[in-house]
Amino acid sequence: MTSQKLSKAKVLINPTKEEYVKSVLLVERQIGYLRPLPIAVIASAILPFLGLSSFNWFRVSYSSIFLPLILCFSCPVLLIYFFYLQPSLLKERAAGYYKTYSVIMKDSVMEFFDDNMVTKTQYLTLNDSYALMSLCIETPELFVLAKDSERIIVIPKRCIPMETREELTAFLRQAFAPRRKVMKSWIF
Amino acid sequence: MEQMDKFTISVLVTKDEYSGAHVFERHKIRSRYSPFLTISGIALVVLGIAGLFYGRLIMLSPAAAGCLVLLGIFLGLYDGVIAPILDRGAASRDYLAREELQFATTYVFSNNSVNVSNGRVQGEIPVSLVTKWIETPALFKMDVGRELSVIIPKRLLSEGQIQTLRSILEKNAPDAEIK
Numbered sequence: 001m002t003s004q005k006l007s008k009a010k011v012l013i014n015p016t017k018e019e020y021v022k023s024v025l026l027v028e029r030q031i032g033y034l035r036p037l038p039i040a041v042i043a044s045a046i047l048p049f050l051g052l053s054s055f056n057w058f059r060v061s062y063s064s065i066f067l068p069l070i071l072c073f074s075c076p077v078l079l080i081y082f083f084y085l086q087p088s089l090l091k092e093r094a095a096g097y098y099k100t101y102s103v104i105m106k107d108s109v110m111e112f113f114d115d116n117m118v119t120k121t122q123y124l125t126l127n128d129s130y131a132l133m134s135l136c137i138e139t140p141e142l143f144v145l146a147k148d149s150e151r152i153i154v155i156p157k158r159c160i161p162m163e164t165r166e167e168l169t170a171f172l173r174q175a176f177a178p179r180r181k182v183m184k185s186w187i188f
Numbered sequence: 189m190e191q192m193d194k195f196t197i198s199v200l201v202t203k204d205e206y207s208g209a210h211v212f213e214r215h216k217i218r219s220r221y222s223p224f225l226t227i228s229g230i231a232l233v234v235l236g237i238a239g240l241f242y243g244r245l246i247m248l249s250p251a252a253a254g255c256l257v258l259l260g261i262f263l264g265l266y267d268g269v270i271a272p273i274l275d276r277g278a279a280s281r282d283y284l285a286r287e288e289l290q291f292a293t294t295y296v297f298s299n300n301s302v303n304v305s306n307g308r309v310q311g312e313i314p315v316s317l318v319t320k321w322i323e324t325p326a327l328f329k330m331d332v333g334r335e336l337s338v339i340i341p342k343r344l345l346s347e348g349q350i351q352t353l354r355s356i357l358e359k360n361a362p363d364a365e366i367k
Contacts, residue, residue: 066252100319100333124304124311124336132287148285150334 007111008171009164013119014107015154017098023144023154024094025087025186026137032149033086034186040082044075051075087186110155112168119153128153136176139183143172194298195349200291201339203283205326209339210279211272212324216366222267229264232256295338297353300360302330302338309336315360322366328353330361 015023028034051071108121119126128145133153137144143155160168173180239246239253248256262270283289293306303312313332321330330338342350357365 066249067255070255097319097333100317101335103317104313104333104335121311123313123317124309127308127310148282152334 007113007118009112009160009168011110011112011155011160011164011168012107013105013110013155013159015101015156015159017095017102019142019156020098020101020154021091021094022139022186023137023142023152024097025090026139026142026144026183027135027146027149027152028090029183029186030135030137030181031146033090034082037082037187040078044078047075047078048072083187110153112171117153130175133176134179136172136180137183138173138180139185143169145176194296195352196294196296197340197344197349198292198294199340199344200293201289201327201341203280205341206283206289206339207276207279209322209324209327209329210282211275213322213329213366214271214275215267216322218267218271225263225266226268229260229262229266232260233264234260236260289339295340297356299356304336304338315356318357318361318364320366321357321361321364323354323357328357330357 025034029037048071051068051074054071055065055068104123105119105121108119111118111120115131116127116129119128128147133145133147135144135146137146141157143157145153145155155172157165157169233256235248236253236256236258239248239256240250243250243253288306288308291306291308293304293309295305296303300316301312301314304310313336317332318330319333321328325342327342328338328340332338340353345353
């Protein structure tokens with residue numbers, strides 16, 4: 001005799017564009033293009049120091065200020081790149097992907113089982129094992145499950161019914177305990 | 189007789205096929221700006237060499253001229269040598285990380301939709317939802333956003349099926365082709 005275990009919770013998921021874009025940035029910050037952000041901050045603090053210390057203060061010539069200038073100039077360039085340019089590019093790309101996501105995953109129903117979750121949409125049925133998820137990011141508003149920086153599952157907490165919210169939140173925290181990151185925004 | 193507007197195919201993509209297609213796709217995407225990179229690289233090398241020999245005249249120290257030469261060589265070789273090596277490495281890591289690429293997947297192509305079935309995904313997607321597709325010498329690769337990637341090696345297709353698949357994609361997703 002076979003028996004199918006009942007799901008722990010059934011949730012209708014409908015992330016907004018803002019939630020999806022925010023999720024992409026969170027994942028990129030952990031395992032994608034924005035991962036080197038702390039290194040960039042440290043480098044941007046060291047570069048002006050190197051630039052100023054390599055500047056020959058008593059024999060100024062055009063050729064001697066070339067390298068110090070490049071080093072000092074690299075500091076704002078690095079900060080602008082990691083805090084503005086790259087996030088803007090990622091936001092723009094994510095907004096583009098959301099168009100397809102919103103069609104394919106429209107009104108998707110997610111069922112959580114002990115070891116896996118099943119997402120049913122108008123077009124697809126996706127079966128994702130928790131063991132194959134490399135990361136779970138929790139913010140005050142979202143759970144973001146990621147296999148890699150490209151494939152993410154967004155679970156807005158507002159979509160979880162009140163009666164199962166506490167139980168499901170505790171379950172997800174436990175299921176992803178070693179791979180769970182708590183973040184407030186994409187930077188911290 | 190083989191029905192040409194609907195065919196079923198079972199696919200297990202190899203790492204070499206996946207990496208080769210990724211390198212090809214990246215090269216096509218880069219081709220929009222890679223001539224600019226190569227020309228900039230050549231210009232920097234010329235400027236750096238000039239700096240090494242006539243640095244005083246053009247106000248370049250030997251160290252700065254050396255940096256320019258190195259940067260120029262990097263930019264000049266980026267598209268042809270460096271990027272393909274990096275892309276192949278990234279694709280190999282991606283292949284190992286994506287467990288669904290290691291499952292056999294059954295695809296059923298019809299006039300305007302593709303039915304997908306493997307250990308993770310089951311369902312039917314309209315071809316009009318394909319956001320990006322490319323035909324390489326070895327395979328067809330189609331992406332439906334970030335959610336689904338369909339890879340069909342040509343070694344599994346007859347000449348007629350290749351024509352059919354190409355025409356299905358050209359008819360239903362003409363703007364999504366990477367040219």
